[in-house]
Amino acid sequence: MNDPRPRGGGLIACIVATIAVTAYVIALLVVESQIGILILLAGGVAAVLAAARFGVLARVGEGLARRENTLHLLAVVGVVVATAFFHEDHFILLMMATVILYVLATLGLNVQFGFTGVLNFAGASFFGVGCYTAAVLSMHTAVPHILVLLIGGLMAALIGSILLLPVLRTRGHYAAVVTIAFALLFKTFLEVNDVLGGPQGLRVAGMNLFGWEFNDNIQIGENLELSFYVNYIVLGLILLGLAFAFVRRLERSWIGLNLDAIRLDDTAAACFGLNIARWKITAFTIGNFLTGVAGGLYAMMLGFIAPTNFTFGDSLILVSIVLLGGIGNVWGLVVATTIVIILPEKLQAIQEYRFLLYGAMVILMLLFRPEGLLPRPLRRYFPGWQPR
């Protein structure tokens, strides 16, 4: 007999949880003193553990998973509230925009090896292709900037297609070396190439959308001035929303099912008539496209790019985000990116040791919770649907 009551927490619980998370993130961003940050971090971990212990986490998670639209709305509201709270703090808004764009980039990686199992250790390189495309097009041509982002993504997909043949033919560790070699090749190429600025890098023009200059602060009325990063947060959020909806639809569709089948067992998938090459190409290209788009906007936001932004180490950070979040789980990316981007910036006291601690953190994670922070749940075809 099925329980007629809906399982999981109610709507109120979900809203309360969102408010708590938003407030916590804001507090974390506000606090400057290192002791305060450490106390907050410890408190956050303790709260999550306690919530998990008493089943609150599972109930809220279940409740949110059933009300997917509510979850999306709440997430957007949370970001908007945080943005409004910090409306004139450039640095914090820059961090938030970076998180949004990294989530967009890692969504691409997620399609590649979260869904399909195609390894890509050159994520930062495809990100870089988007960046450099944006730099060249925005400084030397009059292409509308929104198209520049699109072209950045297409360029990343196009350059990725050079790697298609070796990526398709190799597997496992052999496939890893193809993208690793590409990551090193790309960075070295940028460094020795004079046309693209060499080691000094390139300047990038700020985003200009239909005459709206993104790099000017927004003046509203007499005494309200918003940091110009708000522009990038809004556009980034819109792009992320589109990409997110797209990836979710992809995951839920028969295409997503095919991709999963290929990841889990490509021999069996081939026996059932799936064209492995086609789907691997699809996933690799879509992933690179998303990463490239994110790169384009990121370059415009920073206004300056150099080869040191696109090292193999940066690609590893992207891979770690996907792994930390829980391979294949799009929400895990949000959590993991927030941790990976914001923590090192906030813990200035340990700035020197941050890579060390960061490496140690991932090692502990892999040893004790290899499935990631938020393991990927079973696919839900109809969110909110109850078996009767």
Added chain:
Amino acid sequence: MDVGYLAQYVMNGLMLGMMYALVAVGFTLFFGVLDVIKFSHGDVLTVGAFAGLATYLGLDLLGISSPVVLVLCVLSVSALCMALLGALIARYLVLPLRSAPPLNTLLITLMLGTVLRESVRLFYPQGANPKPFPALLPTDSVTMGNFNLRLDNVMMLFAGTIVIVGVHLLLTRTKLGLAIRAVAQDEETAKTMGINFKLIVLITFGLGSALAAFAGIMNGLYYNEINFGMGLLLGVIGFSSAIVGGLGNIYGAILGGFLFAALQTVGAVAMPFASAYKDVFAFGVIILIMAWRPTGLIREKVSERV
């Protein structure tokens, strides 16, 4: 082109190739026994070089100046320490992840590499700066036209060859080597034959890491300088070499190492573009080779492939 220059390039290429081959053999050993990639290998090499330097400085303080004693001490201390480190890595990071996806092992060792690299930078006195490495070998040289043959390079090439041949003999002629090969071939059967699986794995990782220490010291002696970041690129090159040669095959690793050095040298000398593009060229060719031979030049024996 002048014969002297040509000989010089060949010599430099051989030196590089020897270092790459030593690193690649390590990768291939690890892959052989456990089917894992230990990506911290390059950084183990860095730590090995720094351990060698520290040993030298310690001996220098003690007033020992005999070059033979110095070289032997530096090599053995560094190799022993790294063997221990490698075994520890295998015991506490690689073996616990046996049942996890291979990506996790790759990532955990990559992160360990970061930790090692950062530790050298932060905790070695002034570790962030490049360190001069003492010239422990005789620096005599013979000059023939444009070719300058340095005695220390010849000695290093010779020593490298001996080490590689030694590893090969160890693998093919001794009982330990037999055990390593048995574990590599079939873990279950090896276990039923009474081979201590865990011990063999630890020994193999120790052996591979000692090779990395040797390569690290060779690198220091060759360039007369070491720095905390040198292992990353060497590790990636060694990995690429092992892959291009064919994982799990010691000949493949050696072939791959020398092939990569040859590509770099050709890219620097014989190609129409600037020599700065040599790595771009070398990695580009590696990608092409992977497209042509997806499991390496010397093919891995894969029976379960359908």
